[in-house]
Amino acid sequence: MVRSLDTEKLQRLATAVLETEAAAILALTQRIGEPFITACRHILACEGRVVVTGMGKSGHIGDKIAATLASTGTPAFFVHPGEASHGDLGMITNKDVVLALSNSGETEEILTILPIIKRLGVALIALTGKPRSRLALAADAHIDVSVEKEACPLGLAPTASTTAALAMGDALAVALLECRGFTEEDFARSHPAGSLGRRLLLRIEDLMHTGDAIPAVRADASLSDALLEISRKGLGMTTVVDESNRLQGIFTDGDLRRLLDHGEVSIRTLTVGEVMHRQVRSVEPDILAAEALRVMDEQRINALPVIDGEGHLVGALNMHDMLRAGVV
Numbered sequence: 001m002v003r004s005l006d007t008e009k010l011q012r013l014a015t016a017v018l019e020t021e022a023a024a025i026l027a028l029t030q031r032i033g034e035p036f037i038t039a040c041r042h043i044l045a046c047e048g049r050v051v052v053t054g055m056g057k058s059g060h061i062g063d064k065i066a067a068t069l070a071s072t073g074t075p076a077f078f079v080h081p082g083e084a085s086h087g088d089l090g091m092i093t094n095k096d097v098v099l100a101l102s103n104s105g106e107t108e109e110i111l112t113i114l115p116i117i118k119r120l121g122v123a124l125i126a127l128t129g130k131p132r133s134r135l136a137l138a139a140d141a142h143i144d145v146s147v148e149k150e151a152c153p154l155g156l157a158p159t160a161s162t163t164a165a166l167a168m169g170d171a172l173a174v175a176l177l178e179c180r181g182f183t184e185e186d187f188a189r190s191h192p193a194g195s196l197g198r199r200l201l202l203r204i205e206d207l208m209h210t211g212d213a214i215p216a217v218r219a220d221a222s223l224s225d226a227l228l229e230i231s232r233k234g235l236g237m238t239t240v241v242d243e244s245n246r247l248q249g250i251f252t253d254g255d256l257r258r259l260l261d262h263g264e265v266s267i268r269t270l271t272v273g274e275v276m277h278r279q280v281r282s283v284e285p286d287i288l289a290a291e292a293l294r295v296m297d298e299q300r301i302n303a304l305p306v307i308d309g310e311g312h313l314v315g316a317l318n319m320h321d322m323l324r325a326g327v328v
Contacts, residue, residue, distance in 0.1 A: 020149065020160050023148070046096065053078070055082065097123045098123070151163075219240050281304065
């Protein structure tokens with residue numbers, strides 16, 4: 001039977017949970033000592049992968065730690081200890097390091113596979129809440145992630161203990177990241193579909209319009225023809241090129257509005273060469289899209305011609321292309 005909702009009580013309970021878990025994490029700062037350093041040394045020396053294992057809630061935390069390690073420069077994967085004794089132990093090689101999570105340090109499924117891990121001669125790192133447990137004593141490096149109490153008022157559901165283990169896993173991953181000199185570019189290569197990956201990996205040539213999709217007219221084209229080209233290509237501008245397709249200038253729909261603001265103009269008699277901008281900010285196709293975005297922001301422009309090393313027009317793009325690609 002659900003008890004009636006008491007707003008103040010709910011807020012009090014939620015606050016108590018967060019305070020308990022925050023205290024559990026804060027206590028870990030006093031345990032970043034030799035065992036933590038030893039664990040890092042084993043992982044940095046590893047020629048294979050970090051094999052993370054754990055049962056129940058510790059398994060869920062272990063799975064996340066493996067994913068964090070893998071995405072920050074430390075190859076890792078998760079193995080379920082129950083499945084390990086039924087064939088999955090073959091996934092562990094003598095070049096690997098095993099990272100085992102168990103709050104009690106007495107999880108039978110992990111203890112069952114300990115002799116095999118020892119026989120392989122791989123380094124064993126343990127995260128437990130019981131420094132005198134069998135798993136802790138068998139480990140080459142034991143990191144104490146014990147908590148004073150669980151956030152669960154019954155003291156039963158793993159709450160503060162799993163948070164502490166997760167935080168320590170993050171501490172390992174970030175410390176290793178720094179030691180490896182892992183960069184934003186490295187992170188982007190592991191996350192090509194993420195926003196950072198798109199910003200750091202996408203180049204102008206991946207986004208730009210090419211061929212007939214490039215808005216371009218000659219300098220002697222009428223302003224009317226230039227406006228038709230702007231409308232047809234939909235980039236809010238047209239480039240102006242010479243007979244060799246070298247970039248000479250640019251004319252935008254904003255330029256048209258400014259012309260009209262200054263009085264009557266004849267779009268039929270004016271040529272685009274008379275009103276175009278000759279000082280054109282352009283980019284080359286092999287630069288990062290993020291760099292082109294920076295140029296747009298600095299120059300307060302919405303479109304860019306793309307030229308090769310000899311000044312020939314090879315592409316064009318605008319801010320909408322950046323938005324569609326997720327660079328912005």
